[in-house]
Amino acid sequence: MASTQYGIKYAVHIITAHFGNLVAKVCETLLRRGPLTLRLLIRFTELSSSQINNSLLILIQHNCVQAFTAVTEGEFGDAPKADTQYLALFSNILHRMRFSKFLAIASEKLEKDKDCEELLEGLLQNGRLSMEQIIERAKSSKHAGNRPIPDVVNESLLKLLNAHFVERCPAPEPTLSPQVEEQPPPRKRGAKAAKVSEVPPTLEQRLVESARPMEVIRFSIGETNTEAEESEHYSSISGQKRKRGDLDMIQESGDADGIILWRANFDEFIRCLRHKACIEHVRSQFDDGAVNVLSAILEATRSSEKIVKTEITVPLSLENIYEEVMKNEVGRSMTLDRVEASLSALGCSGMEDYKINLQKIIEQAQIDEVESIVLKRYGRDAYRMFRFLSKTGGLVETEKISDSAFVDKNEAPKILYRLWKDEYLYMEKVAITVPRYSLCLLWRVDRYNLWEHVLDEMYHASLNLQLRQAYEMEQDKELLNLPPDKRGGPLEKRYNRLRNVRILLESSLLKLDDALMLFHDF
Amino acid sequence: MSRSQGPSSLKRKRPEPAHGHGGALIEHEKVLYDLICSKQSMGIWIGDMKRETKYPDNVVTKSLKALQARGLIKLVEHYQNKGKKFYLSKDFEPSKELTGGNWYSDGKLDREYISTLKGFCARMIQKMKVATIEGIVDAFKKSGASKVDLSREQIEEIVNALVLDNEVMEVKSTGAGEFDFIPVGKICYKSYAKGVKGEPKTGAMASTPCGVCPRINHCTPNGIISPRTCVYYTKWLEF
Numbered sequence: 156m157a158s159t160q161y162g163i164k165y166a167v168h169i170i171t172a173h174f175g176n177l178v179a180k181v182c183e184t185l186l187r188r189g190p191l192t193l194r195l196l197i198r199f200t201e202l203s204s205s206q207i208n209n210s211l212l213i214l215i216q217h218n219c220v221q222a223f224t225a226v227t228e229g230e231f232g233d234a235p236k237a238d239t240q241y242l243a244l245f246s247n248i249l250h251r252m253r254f255s256k257f258l259a260i261a262s263e264k265l266e267k268d269k270d271c272e273e274l275l276e277g278l279l280q281n282g283r284l285s286m287e288q289i290i291e292r293a294k295s296s297k298h299a300g301n302r303p304i305p306d307v308v309n310e311s312l313l314k315l316l317n318a319h320f321v322e323r324c325p326a327p328e329p330t331l332s333p334q335v336e337e338q339p340p341p342r343k344r345g346a347k348a349a350k351v352s353e354v355p356p357t358l359e360q361r362l363v364e365s366a367r368p369m370e371v372i373r374f375s376i377g378e379t380n381t382e383a384e385e386s387e388h389y390s391s392i393s394g395q396k397r398k399r400g401d402l403d404m405i406q407e408s409g410d411a412d413g414i415i416l417w418r419a420n421f422d423e424f425i426r427c428l429r430h431k432a433c434i435e436h437v438r439s440q441f442d443d444g445a446v447n448v449l450s451a452i453l454e455a456t457r458s459s460e461k462i463v464k465t466e467i468t469v470p471l472s473l474e475n476i477y478e479e480v481m482k483n484e485v486g487r488s489m490t491l492d493r494v495e496a497s498l499s500a501l502g503c504s505g506m507e508d509y510k511i512n513l514q515k516i517i518e519q520a521q522i523d524e525v526e527s528i529v530l531k532r533y534g535r536d537a538y539r540m541f542r543f544l545s546k547t548g549g550l551v552e553t554e555k556i557s558d559s560a561f562v563d564k565n566e567a568p569k570i571l572y573r574l575w576k577d578e579y580l581y582m583e584k585v586a587i588t589v590p591r592y593s594l595c596l597l598w599r600v601d602r603y604n605l606w607e608h609v610l611d612e613m614y615h616a617s618l619n620l621q622l623r624q625a626y627e628m629e630q631d632k633e634l635l636n637l638p639p640d641k642r643g644g645p646l647e648k649r650y651n652r653l654r655n656v657r658i659l660l661e662s663s664l665l666k667l668d669d670a671l672m673l674f675h676d677f
Numbered sequence: 678m679s680r681s682q683g684p685s686s687l688k689r690k691r692p693e694p695a696h697g698h699g700g701a702l703i704e705h706e707k708v709l710y711d712l713i714c715s716k717q718s719m720g721i722w723i724g725d726m727k728r729e730t731k732y733p734d735n736v737v738t739k740s741l742k743a744l745q746a747r748g749l750i751k752l753v754e755h756y757q758n759k760g761k762k763f764y765l766s767k768d769f770e771p772s773k774e775l776t777g778g779n780w781y782s783d784g785k786l787d788r789e790y791i792s793t794l795k796g797f798c799a800r801m802i803q804k805m806k807v808a809t810i811e812g813i814v815d816a817f818k819k820s821g822a823s824k825v826d827l828s829r830e831q832i833e834e835i836v837n838a839l840v841l842d843n844e845v846m847e848v849k850s851t852g853a854g855e856f857d858f859i860p861v862g863k864i865c866y867k868s869y870a871k872g873v874k875g876e877p878k879t880g881a882m883a884s885t886p887c888g889v890c891p892r893i894n895h896c897t898p899n900g901i902i903s904p905r906t907c908v909y910y911t912k913w914l915e916f
């Protein structure tokens with residue numbers, strides 16, 4: 156889904172908070188206008204070229220911008236033109252709000268390995284680091300034990316690479332072929348979500364894909380020497396095999412001295428968070444048995460997942476699943492019958508091997524989130540009508556809606572109108588001429604547009620949470636600077652309030668961010 | 678559970694002869710009466726009568742008075758548009774379009790009655806674990822809970838409302854396990870497991886002030902309505 160108006164505002168707010176106004180201005184220009192050359196960036200931002208260069212360096216260092224060579228056909232028989240453009244990576248900017256979640260996942264999966272945690276934290280804070288830099292950081296840390304630091308670092312990096320939590324940085328400047336221009340975002344969702352994979356990828360997706368090192372290299376620590384090998388590192392999906400010349404460009408623009416840069420692999424963390432979201436949703440609907448079974452299946456099929464948005468898990472036999480369930484302490488009390496019953500509750504027929512439709516679970520979680528907004532904001536009558544329309548799928552006239560959803564006919568039109576005005580429903584007017592001229596209103600839940608609207612509201616709400624937090628902290632600034640022993644009496648009360656405010660705002664922001672991922676990343 | 682009058686909007690009563698109420702109708706009255714009868718349970722609005730017959734106002738008013746006095750026609754107010762009067766032949770009950778339908782009384786949705794029925798159905802489904810609509814109708818009849826006979830359609834409407842409320846689940850029978858003896862693919866109704874309420878737990882968005890805010894479309898970072906000055910926030914952050 157493309158970034159929305161408030162999505163951009165929120166992203167710019169994040170960049171401003173982390174890197175200041177100048178960098179944010181460059182980033183905002185890229186987000187609003189799409190990929191630009193340095194020349195155009197200068198024109199649009201009216202900043203000096205060195206200011207822009209520095210900003211771009213920061214943004215690239217932190218994986219928020221990707222450079223690429225755009226080749227355009229030469230006009231009037233001229234040779235093809237190649238120029239460097241910069242594209243802001245919207246998703247990566249938002250990931251900056253999730254670093255604490257990423258660290259928690261890595262810590263959990265790597266059994267609290269302190270060295271790994273530190274290495275990963277360094278990468279998250281600095282964007283990209285070379286081996287040498289990582290070792291430098293480790294040396295200055297207090298954790299250094301008796302073993303030689305390079306060994307420790309090497310071991311940690313290997314562990315992180317094996318878990319796919321860290322990867323090699325993408326090619327600094329891949330080439331994109333001219334034929335395929337950016338496609339408009341897909342216009343259908345929901346019922347047609349199954350076809351999402353057939354939708355042509357966006358420019359951002361194509362670029363990320365073609366800059367990414369090939370799987371074998373991406374997670375391997377070994378140095379690569381030969382040029383021939385190097386040329387295979389970067390796969391290209393733009394339909395053209397990369398030519399020699401492009402490779403030179405890669406070499407020149409960063410990798411020239413053969414230094415490998417490492418960074419956190421956001422995809423892997425998002426995949427883990429997606430699994431968590433699926434499990435949480437199942438927990439809200441079914442009993443522990445279903446939760447255990449789903450966790451086991453996700454664990455067993457993880458290694459075969461190649462993309463973030465796996466639609467359906469690879470098929471497993473009942474024996475495989477049972478075995479996996481038994482590996483887990485909480486699952487050990489389950490009988491084979493119970494595992495089978497849980498699978499059937501999860502919608503597996505059991506006719507053949509078992510597979511879980513993860514996309515369906517995510518969709519249901521999205522629906523729950525939206526319905527909960529409708530219930531809280533517009534009330535129970537609206538909730539029932541919304542669910543009725545959601546279930547029906549098509550256009551339905553006012554009368555039929557109020558009849559089926561048991562909403563008073565005098566009230567129904569008013570509520571439907573409110574939902575329409577706030578872009579929660581789609582409405583169509585149809586003129587009827589028999590028996591006499593009148594206007595009939597038809598209503599529908601337009602899933603694709605509604606999801607985008609809800610996502611925009613969520614970005615808006617996230618931004619508001621942050622702005623309010625900044626405001627609250629600013630209001631009581633002097634309170635925060637007070638040493639603890641001076642906080643007695645009435646000040647103490649104010650101080651405690653401020654602490655509670657902060658906790659509430661921060662935890663709400665983290666939860667809202669989970670919902671954001673549900674709609675944007677999963 | 679009782680209700681003075683059963684829902685029977687379309688039931689036709691025994692027709693009474695038009696004469697025998699003090700002589701034959703005069704010409705105008707006859708035309709108007711036929712017109713009203715032809716509309717059956719839909720009735721007709723006085724404005725439309727004037728348009729269709731092209732009679733002067735006073736003739737229509739006088740004739741209608743006469744017909745009413747003889748007990749041949751009756752007046753019904755439209756449920757949505759109080760004061761818009763419709764005339765019906767005595768032989769017809771007003772249609773759904775005029776009264777609002779089965780579940781309306783005095784032009785308003787009878788919420789209390791509906792919620793009693795809903796509660797009753799929900800309890801029955803919970804007791805039955807997995808229920809088909811036939812099962813629910815049967816149990817309903819046997820219980821004698823309602824003095825008024827509800828049709829299968831009406832009970833189905835109530836159950837569907839429970840589904841929309843997310844109080845019961847609609848599931849398809851798989852023919853096995855708890856669906857034993859129920860044909861595969863048949864729609865069944867089930868209560869949610871204990872402790873799990875069907876209704877979505879308040880989502881992340883709906884737990885923040887902005888998630889339920891009616892003004893979100895007018896709220897901007899530096900506008901008149903803004904998160905800095907927002908009263909909803911101030912209230913939320915009271916500790």
Ligand code: SF4
Nearest residue numbers: 886887890896904907
């Ligand atoms: S900040 Fe306040 S006014 Fe603005 S959207 Fe949120 S709740 Fe509404």
